[in-house]
Amino acid sequence: MARAGRRRFGFGRSVGVRFAAVYALVFGLSSAGLATFLWWDTVGLLQRQVESAINVDARSLAARFQAGGLPLLIATINRRIALNVDDSAIYLVVDPSYQPVAGNLRGWPKVVARLGVWYQVPVKRAQIVSLAEMRGYQLPLGFRLLIGRDVEARARLRALVAGGLLWAVLVMVVLGIAGALAIRGLLQRALANVSRTANAIAGGDLSHRVALSGRGDEFDLLAETINDMLDRMSRLMDGVRQVSNAIAHDLRTPITRARARLEDALSHAEGDAALRAAIERATEDLDAINAIFQALLRISEIEAGARRAAFAAVELRPLLADLHELFTAAAEERGLALDLLQEDPAEAPTLLGDRELLQQALANLLDNALKFSPPGGRITLSVRRQGTMVEITVADQGPGIPPAERFRATERFYRAESARHTPGSGLGLSLVQAVAQLHGGSLRLEDNEPGLAATLALPAREPRPAPPAPLPAALPASAA
Amino acid sequence: MRLLLVEDDKDVAGFVLKGLREAGHVAEHADNGRDGLFLAASEPFDAIILDRMLPGGIDGLRLLETLRAQDNHTPVLFLSALGQVDDRVKGLKAGGDDYLTKPFAFSELLARVEALGRRGKGEGPLTRLVVGDLELDLLSRAVKRAGQKIDLQPREFRLLEYLMRHAGQVVTRTMLLEGVWDYHFDPQTNVIDVHVSRLRQKIDKPYPTGLIHTVRNAGYMLRAEGS
Numbered sequence: 129m130a131r132a133g134r135r136r137f138g139f140g141r142s143v144g145v146r147f148a149a150v151y152a153l154v155f156g157l158s159s160a161g162l163a164t165f166l167w168w169d170t171v172g173l174l175q176r177q178v179e180s181a182i183n184v185d186a187r188s189l190a191a192r193f194q195a196g197g198l199p200l201l202i203a204t205i206n207r208r209i210a211l212n213v214d215d216s217a218i219y220l221v222v223d224p225s226y227q228p229v230a231g232n233l234r235g236w237p238k239v240v241a242r243l244g245v246w247y248q249v250p251v252k253r254a255q256i257v258s259l260a261e262m263r264g265y266q267l268p269l270g271f272r273l274l275i276g277r278d279v280e281a282r283a284r285l286r287a288l289v290a291g292g293l294l295w296a297v298l299v300m301v302v303l304g305i306a307g308a309l310a311i312r313g314l315l316q317r318a319l320a321n322v323s324r325t326a327n328a329i330a331g332g333d334l335s336h337r338v339a340l341s342g343r344g345d346e347f348d349l350l351a352e353t354i355n356d357m358l359d360r361m362s363r364l365m366d367g368v369r370q371v372s373n374a375i376a377h378d379l380r381t382p383i384t385r386a387r388a389r390l391e392d393a394l395s396h397a398e399g400d401a402a403l404r405a406a407i408e409r410a411t412e413d414l415d416a417i418n419a420i421f422q423a424l425l426r427i428s429e430i431e432a433g434a435r436r437a438a439f440a441a442v443e444l445r446p447l448l449a450d451l452h453e454l455f456t457a458a459a460e461e462r463g464l465a466l467d468l469l470q471e472d473p474a475e476a477p478t479l480l481g482d483r484e485l486l487q488q489a490l491a492n493l494l495d496n497a498l499k500f501s502p503p504g505g506r507i508t509l510s511v512r513r514q515g516t517m518v519e520i521t522v523a524d525q526g527p528g529i530p531p532a533e534r535f536r537a538t539e540r541f542y543r544a545e546s547a548r549h550t551p552g553s554g555l556g557l558s559l560v561q562a563v564a565q566l567h568g569g570s571l572r573l574e575d576n577e578p579g580l581a582a583t584l585a586l587p588a589r590e591p592r593p594a595p596p597a598p599l600p601a602a603l604p605a606s607a608a
Numbered sequence: 609m610r611l612l613l614v615e616d617d618k619d620v621a622g623f624v625l626k627g628l629r630e631a632g633h634v635a636e637h638a639d640n641g642r643d644g645l646f647l648a649a650s651e652p653f654d655a656i657i658l659d660r661m662l663p664g665g666i667d668g669l670r671l672l673e674t675l676r677a678q679d680n681h682t683p684v685l686f687l688s689a690l691g692q693v694d695d696r697v698k699g700l701k702a703g704g705d706d707y708l709t710k711p712f713a714f715s716e717l718l719a720r721v722e723a724l725g726r727r728g729k730g731e732g733p734l735t736r737l738v739v740g741d742l743e744l745d746l747l748s749r750a751v752k753r754a755g756q757k758i759d760l761q762p763r764e765f766r767l768l769e770y771l772m773r774h775a776g777q778v779v780t781r782t783m784l785l786e787g788v789w790d791y792h793f794d795p796q797t798n799v800i801d802v803h804v805s806r807l808r809q810k811i812d813k814p815y816p817t818g819l820i821h822t823v824r825n826a827g828y829m830l831r832a833e834g835s
Binding site: 408414415418419422425429434435438450453454455457458460461484487488491492494495498499552556 | 691692693694697709711713763789791792793794795796797798799802803806825
């Protein structure tokens with residue numbers, strides 16, 4: 129699969145190749161810059177030195193000619209030739225008909241056609257041909273002066289430098305390509321690691337993780353992020369699997385019961401009445417299964433968060449009073465007291481939410497409290513502000529939930545050991561939790577010593593900013 | 609009552625039709641949206657039981673919207689497997705009068721349809737409800753039985769009012785929870801039974817004959833002896 133994947137990206141579309149190309153380009157450009165500077169600094173400098181020496185010579189010889197005429201010029205040239213130890217200076221003075229008058233060159237080179245222009249001319253002196261840089265100058269009375277320097281040594285140096293630079297460029301190109309390949313390889317190796325893991329997971333092996341190099345570099349960071357994501361995903365998957373197992377198990381039990389009843393009635397029921405009774409009870413079992421389905425669907429509906437669109441301001445005081453009123457009768461019938469405590473009667477806690485879901489969540493908590501309270505017990509339904517939150521607590525004096533099991537109590541189908549034999553689906557607290565989370569709040573289960581205190585903490589809707597100061601005329605009305 | 613059932617599932621339709629006819633109603637049936645719309649628009653019915661997902665290009669919502677657009681106000685009860693809160697809200701917004709989720713108990717369906725059919729016969733605003741020797745005055749909020757004043761809590765009053773408005777009909781616990789408390793969920797605890805039994809203590813206990821009857825597997829019915 130990895131190979132197929134690599135083939136799918138053409139050579140030009142590979143990130144590795146692109147990175148490598150950029151690397152080679154940057155490397156090549158900086159190398160070229162370096163070579164240019166070297167060339168200018170060595171060969172260029174020599175060239176400029178020669179040219180300036182010739183110019184200086186020309187100016188001083190012209191001055192001589194003006195001061196002492198041709199004889200002084202010839203004498204000066206001869207002296208300079210004599211003083212020139214390494215025999216690199218070239219001078220030639222010709223008359224208007226190009227006949228040499230003085231100097232160490234036998235004739236005016238044909239190449240030097242124009243005056244005041246630089247020429248590089250091979251010259252033959254003492255049987256040795258060498259390269260010379262020269263320039264012609266006009267003298268008064270039609271005489272011409274040619275000044276040059278033997279640059280054979282400099283030409284050799286230039287060739288040397290050029291050769292060196294050429295080699296250097298070659299080495300740089302090789303280095304650039306090697307570096308680019310190395311970068312590409314590095315990238316591909318790092319990515320192959322990730323893609324191997326992704327392929328393994330796509331293939332169903334969820335335990336696979338991206339290997340860490342241990343260097344703590346960017347790729348390790350990426351690998352860790354990916355691994356964290358995979359861990360979270362597999363935890364979620366475990367959750368889903370647990371839920372589906374639980375569904376399978378918890379639905380199978382009542383289905384088994386209903387089936388057994390029907391089959392038993394089919395083969396053993398004596399008379400119409402017995403048959404009817406069996407069918408009736410089987411129908412009740414089916415209703416119970418349906419109720420479990422409803423609750424599960426409701427929880428997923430809530431968890432999906434779609435209900436948030438229907439949020440509106442909910443006043444808690446009447447909502448709690450209604451629930452209290454609804455459940456008080458049932459509580460009293462069981463010999464229980466149900467108290468409604470509102471800490472500060474002046475305060476009317478309001479929140480933004482789904483009235484129906486809040487009612488259902490609190491009804492679930494009250495259902496539980498009623499179910500688990502011992503006769504004579506006291507249940508309190510209370511509400512108070514806690515910072516930015518409104519906390520609604522339902523506290524009973526029943527067996528409670530052991531601390532070690534509290535965090536599991538909101539899992540779907542969880543039943544406390546002590547609750548095994550009370551009716552219920554184990555979905556009540558899951559729904560309360562889902563409702564709390566939908567509202568951006570939380571469900572807290574605490575010890576009521578004895579009993580359970582279930583607290584629904586929900587973000588309060590901040591009271592509207594104080595209205596502008598009332599007009600004096602309005603005061604008597606509001607006081608009335 | 610004359611009822612129309614629009615439902616494509618043969619088994620469910622057969623079961624519902626049989627039950628409705630046994631209860632003494634005249635029931636027509638359509639198994640797709642097009643026929644359902646034709647019947648509903650061309651004949652008078654006391655109530656319509658409407659499935660939401662129907663074959664034939666016209667689903668339940670479309671059917672109802674078309675009907676309402678023709679100024680037909682026959683009460684409609686949705687009977688649907690779509691049971692999310694949003695589905696119910698959508699159904700009621702489209703002009704439905706009640707919503708029952710599948711699977712359902714026939715007794716619940718019958719009770720709700722009968723309540724709807726009765727409501728359809730608008731008798732103008734009532735100020736006084738009378739069942740046997742029980743009187744309830746909606747204006748003074750006074751309740752009397754056999755001429756004796758009975759003191760009721762506000763919620764008990766509303767519970768009795770609901771039962772009296774549906775006198776002679778079965779009223780289920782869910783209907784009471786929705787109609788009296790405006791709660792749309794089923795508490796696990798028998799909260800409704802306790803409230804009804806308290807009301808009974810005040811309305812029936814001191815008198816020789818009971819008016820509030822328990823209907824097995826269904827709910828309650830307020831009915832005067834012999835009526």
